[in-house]
Amino acid sequence: MAGRAFMQLSAVLAFLASFLVLLVDIEAAVTVSVGPAQTVLKENTVVLQCTYSVTPAAQVDIITWSFTSSTESREVVTMLANTQSVFGTYENRASITEQASLRIENVGENDEGTYRCTVKVLSQGSADTKSVDLTVLVAASAPTIVSTVNSAARAGDDLTLTCRSDGGKPLPTLTWFNGTQPMDAGVGEPTTNEAARQVIRDLSLSPVTRFDDQANFVCKADQGYPDQLDVQTAEQVLDVQYPPVASISSNPNSSVKETNTLTLTCVVQSNPDPSQIRWLKVSGDSADVLQTGLTTTYVIPKINRSQNGTYRCEASNGVIPRDRESDGQATVNIDVYYAPKISSSFVQPFEVNFGSSLPAVTCEAEGNPTPNLQWVQVGSGRTFNNPLSFATMTYAEDGTFTCVAAALDFPKDTVNVTVNVIGRPDIIGDSPAAREFMEGKTAQIVCEIQAKPRPSRVEWFLLDSSDNRAIITTGGPYRILQENLPKGMKSILQINSMKPEHSGRYVCKATNTYGEDEQYFDVTLQAEDVVTTARGSDTTLVIIIVVVVLLLLLLLVGIGLMLAHKRGLLPCKGEPETGKGGRDENVTNEFSIEMADKDKSPTAPLPSRVESSQYIPTPLVAASYEARLSGASFGEPRSPVGQDKPDGKKVNSPAFPEPTTEEPPVQTSQGGYRDEDGLNNAELDLSSRKPASRRPIVDPKDTMDMDYPTLRQQTTSPYV
Numbered sequence: 001m002a003g004r005a006f007m008q009l010s011a012v013l014a015f016l017a018s019f020l021v022l023l024v025d026i027e028a029a030v031t032v033s034v035g036p037a038q039t040v041l042k043e044n045t046v047v048l049q050c051t052y053s054v055t056p057a058a059q060v061d062i063i064t065w066s067f068t069s070s071t072e073s074r075e076v077v078t079m080l081a082n083t084q085s086v087f088g089t090y091e092n093r094a095s096i097t098e099q100a101s102l103r104i105e106n107v108g109e110n111d112e113g114t115y116r117c118t119v120k121v122l123s124q125g126s127a128d129t130k131s132v133d134l135t136v137l138v139a140a141s142a143p144t145i146v147s148t149v150n151s152a153a154r155a156g157d158d159l160t161l162t163c164r165s166d167g168g169k170p171l172p173t174l175t176w177f178n179g180t181q182p183m184d185a186g187v188g189e190p191t192t193n194e195a196a197r198q199v200i201r202d203l204s205l206s207p208v209t210r211f212d213d214q215a216n217f218v219c220k221a222d223q224g225y226p227d228q229l230d231v232q233t234a235e236q237v238l239d240v241q242y243p244p245v246a247s248i249s250s251n252p253n254s255s256v257k258e259t260n261t262l263t264l265t266c267v268v269q270s271n272p273d274p275s276q277i278r279w280l281k282v283s284g285d286s287a288d289v290l291q292t293g294l295t296t297t298y299v300i301p302k303i304n305r306s307q308n309g310t311y312r313c314e315a316s317n318g319v320i321p322r323d324r325e326s327d328g329q330a331t332v333n334i335d336v337y338y339a340p341k342i343s344s345s346f347v348q349p350f351e352v353n354f355g356s357s358l359p360a361v362t363c364e365a366e367g368n369p370t371p372n373l374q375w376v377q378v379g380s381g382r383t384f385n386n387p388l389s390f391a392t393m394t395y396a397e398d399g400t401f402t403c404v405a406a407a408l409d410f411p412k413d414t415v416n417v418t419v420n421v422i423g424r425p426d427i428i429g430d431s432p433a434a435r436e437f438m439e440g441k442t443a444q445i446v447c448e449i450q451a452k453p454r455p456s457r458v459e460w461f462l463l464d465s466s467d468n469r470a471i472i473t474t475g476g477p478y479r480i481l482q483e484n485l486p487k488g489m490k491s492i493l494q495i496n497s498m499k500p501e502h503s504g505r506y507v508c509k510a511t512n513t514y515g516e517d518e519q520y521f522d523v524t525l526q527a528e529d530v531v532t533t534a535r536g537s538d539t540t541l542v543i544i545i546v547v548v549v550l551l552l553l554l555l556l557v558g559i560g561l562m563l564a565h566k567r568g569l570l571p572c573k574g575e576p577e578t579g580k581g582g583r584d585e586n587v588t589n590e591f592s593i594e595m596a597d598k599d600k601s602p603t604a605p606l607p608s609r610v611e612s613s614q615y616i617p618t619p620l621v622a623a624s625y626e627a628r629l630s631g632a633s634f635g636e637p638r639s640p641v642g643q644d645k646p647d648g649k650k651v652n653s654p655a656f657p658e659p660t661t662e663e664p665p666v667q668t669s670q671g672g673y674r675d676e677d678g679l680n681n682a683e684l685d686l687s688s689r690k691p692a693s694r695r696p697i698v699d700p701k702d703t704m705d706m707d708y709p710t711l712r713q714q715t716t717s718p719y720v
Contacts, residue, residue, distance in 0.1 A: 030054045030121050032100070032128040039135040040107050041228050048132050050100040050117035054124070061122040065094070065102045069113035076102065076115065104134075109169070112136040140168025140197075143221045143234040152271075155213075155242035156322045158206040163219030163234060166198045172221035172232075174201040179216055213240035213271050244270035244315035244328035258338040262300040266313035266330065274315040274328075282310040282331065305368065308336040339410035340367030342403060346417050352393045354423025354452075354514070360387040361417060363403035371405040371413075378402060378416070393421050395450035395487050424515030425451035425488070427508060432520035443495040445521050447508035450488040455510040458482065458491040463505040477502065500525055 035049025054060065065076040075087045079096045086094050093105045100117055112135055120127040143165040153159050165172050171192055176183045188202040201219070205212060217236045223229045250256075251263045268274050279291040279298040290311075291298055300307060315328040342365040352358050363386050365371045373386040378400040390397055398421035405413045428448045437443035449455055460480060461469035472493065474480050481492040491510070495502050503525055509518040 030060070030119050030124070030126045030128050032117055032119050032130045034117055034130040034132040035101075037133040037135070039137055039225065039228065041137045041139065042109060043106055045103065045105045046107055046134065047097070048102040048104070048115050048117075048134065049098075050102065050119075050130065050132070052100055052119040052128065054121055054126075058121050058123050060119055062118075062120040063096055063100050064118040064120075065096065066116045066118070067111075067113055068116065107134075107136055109136050109138065136169070137223070137225060137228060138167065138169035138197075139229055140165045140172050140221060140223060140232065142232045143172075143174065143219050145217070145219055145234045145236040147236065152239040152241050153208045153212075154319065155210050155240055156207045158204070159208045159238075161203040161205070161217055161219075161236055162200060163203070163221075164198065164200045165221040165232075166196070168197055168199075168221070168223055170223055171197060171199045172223045174199055175220045175222070176201070176203045177218040177220065179218070183217075208238070208240050210240060210242035210245065210269070210271070212238050213242065214238065239271070241271050241319050243319040243321040244268045244274050244317055246313055246315050246328055246330035248311070248313055248330045248332040250332060250334070254332055255335045255337060256303055258304055258336055259302050262303045262334065264298045264300075264311060264313075264332065266296045266298075266315065268296065268315045268328075270315065270317045270319070270328070272317050272319075274317050276316050278314045280312045280314065282312050287312065303334075303336055305336045305338050308334060308368075310334075335368065337368050337408065337410075340365045340371035340405035340407045340413050342405050342413045342415045344403070344415065346415070349418035349420050351420045351422060352397075354393060354395065354421055354426065356393055358388070358390040358393055358397070358419065360389040361401075362387040363405070363415070365405035365413060367405065367407050367410070369407055371407045374404050374406075376402045376404055388417070395421050395426055395452065397421060398452065398487060420452070422452045422514065425449050425455050425510035425512055425517045427510060427517050427519040429519060431518075432505065432522045435521050435523045436526050437495075437498045437523065438526045439498055439500070441498050443498045443502070443523065445493040445495075445506060445508075445523065447491045447493070447510075447519055447521075448485070448488070449491065449508075449510045449517070450485075451510065451512050452487065453512055454484065454489050455512045457511045458489070459509045459511075460491070460493050461507040461509065463507065469507065472506075495523075498525065 030052055031054075032050065032052045034051075038046050038048060040046035048065075050065075052060065061080065063079040065078075067074050067076050076090050077084055077086045077094050077096055079085075084096055086092070089110070090104065095103050097103045100119055102115060102117070104111060114131050114133050116129055116131045118127060118129040143163050146162045146164070148160045148162075149157065161176075163174050163176070165174060171194070174190055176187050183203065186204040186206070188204065191200040192198070199221075203217060203219075215238050217238065219234045219236075220231055221233070222231045245268070247267045249265045249267060251265070252260070256262050264279070266277055266279070268277070274294070276292065277294055277296055278289060280287040280289050296313075298311070298313075310331055310333050312329060312331045317328075321327045342363060344362065344364045346361065350358070350361070361375075363373050363375070365373060375384040375386060375388045376382070377384070377397075380396075380399075384401070386403070388401060388403075397419060399419065401417045401419060403415050403417065426449070428450060435443070435445055447458070447460075449458065460472040460478075462472055463469055472478050472480070477496045477499075479494040479496065481494060483490040483492070491508060493506065493508070503523055506521045506523055507518055508521065509516060
């Protein structure tokens with residue numbers, strides 16, 4: 001009754017407010033703003049935002065919140081003069097807060113709908129309303145997985161896994177994963193029941209294989225509100241029984257050397273584990289059992305070639321196989337390597353006539369892997385393929401041949417075969433053979449003969465113009481020498497002091513019990529111009545070599561001097577030397593001597609002053625001017641070290657006086673000039689001059705009385 005009376009009073013007040021506004025004709029407005037739509041988990045608290053503004057400023061009289069859904073409408077709460085009235089199911093759960101916002105606690109599913117916020121100012125007769133939606137979320141129960149097989153599945157069976165989720169609002173989306181990988185194959189469409197709030201999705205595995213054993217299949221349920229509702233999962237680890245699948249590993253490997261230890265391991269995958277493992281040696285359609293039990297390894301110590309062959313392991317666990325892949329059997333072929341051994345025996349020696357063929361000599365050997373067979377001739381090192389054969393035998397094929405059998409890193413096996421080549425002599429070389437000798441020299445004609453047996457007779461002949469043979473024996477200019485060789489002999493015809501009459505065609509003839517062979521040698525004298533040319537060529541070559549060597553030496557010396565000059569190790573000609581071996585940039589070191597046209601008297605213009613701390617003139621001018629101007633100084637006195645006076649005494653620090661107008665020094669009989677100390681300046685070593693401070697040079701006019709003969713005489717100075 002109180003609530004109804006309150007509503008009637010509110011209506012009356014509203015009517016009065018409208019009437020007053022019409023009377024005063026005042027423009028007024030109130031503006032309401034609400035927040036975004038809200039979602040809230042069932043049984044949680046939510047605040048629906050609502051604010052307002054009044055223009056002009058005035059007191060708000062009434063704030064009202066109402067609810068509307070597809071099935072009903074109802075008042076929620078009203079605030080009048082700061083007094084709140086809560087209606088119906090919202091009592092003790094709803095309130096107006098934060099200016100005009102609505103707070104609802106312990107939200108239920110029936111609270112989902114549209115809420116309207118209304119603000120009224122009675123004094124102005126203005127009001128405004130805004131709406132905001134509220135969605136109530138309901139967490140689904142954890143999903144469950146149901147299998148069509150109650151116990152373990154067997155490989156080859158069809159299996160369906162069903163994932164179901166109940167009670168969620170909204171209904172979750174179900175997704176299947178194999179471990180962490182999402183699945184598409186075998187996943188069916190979801191089945192939903194909105195009324196029951198249930199969703200179902202199947203995963204079909206047709207058929208189940210051994211690879212599905214222990215696979216972890218995951219069903220995830222996602223309601224789409226990760227900030228408020230967690231993604232829930234269900235897992236199913238499959239237990240798939242399947243017959244053994246076997247393979248064999250060998251150590252060291254399937255190819256093993258004889259006497260080594262071989263270990264075979266049967267690697268088995270099965271569910272459940274094998275109940276029995278057998279090892280067998282297979283020979284054709286039969287097999288011998290070697291070992292039975294649960295041991296997965298089979299060891300053969302010091303294996304031998306008789307144990308070469310196929311080995312098999314068989315595993316069983318009670319699950320009937322449905323294909324050959326899962327029959328529980330595996331085989332391996334063991335190849336035992338062993339060293340090569342030559343099995344051939346030969347009747348020796350082989351005797352073959354010279355010029356005939358050698359029938360094939362075949363070398364056979366046992367071994368694993370198959371040995372590589374090769375023939376090697378002892379001594380020459382020549383190699384031949386197996387079997388050994390020659391179409392035409394020569395004495396080069398006479399000797400011992402070795403058959404070599406090799407495989408891997410095993411020791412090689414060998415056997416020797418001796419081949420004896422017998423027959424007529426064979427003289428080595430082309431016929432006729434040209435030989436050229438120098439006149440007056442000793443000539444030797446070598447005839448090398450291969451034969452077995454050795455020749456019983458070797459003869460030398462000289463042919464005349466009619467090809468008549470004249471036998472040659474030791475005597476006169478001829479001498480015959482012989483030397484035995486391993487496969488024959490060597491006969492040497494020596495001609496002492498070769499002369500023109502010794503030129504011609506010589507014949508070497510060898511004979512044994514099987515026949516004979518002969519060789520022609522055309523002997524000539526070496527032409528004189530050829531000899532001279534050869535000698536001249538040698539001399540010219542020597543001269544060219546000497547000239548080239550000298551040029552290279554000169555080039556090296558020049559390069560060395562250039563490098564020494566660039567590095568300051570040698571001063572340039574006419575260049576002053578400073579105390580540190582460098583150049584004084586202010587030195588003017590050039591003099592010119594001009595000869596008069598008529599009287600040939602020298603004219604030597606000099607600068608009035610030498611801008612330098614020292615000066616070393618060119619040799620000619622230095623000698624002349626020092627002889628003529630002994631009283632003038634070009635700088636500090638030179639060092640007297642290593643210099644002697646004419647009487648043999650050492651010069652002790654002679655000093656050059658300051659410029660003077662005294663009489664010039666007297667000319668000596670040797671063509672020089674002697675100063676007051678009696679020193680012949682033409683004999684001074686100018687290279688010993690030390691650096692000195694700048695001094696005024698003598699007036700050039702004092703030099704004009706120098707006569708030309710004196711100047712010519714000074715050209716004999718050792719400094720020129």
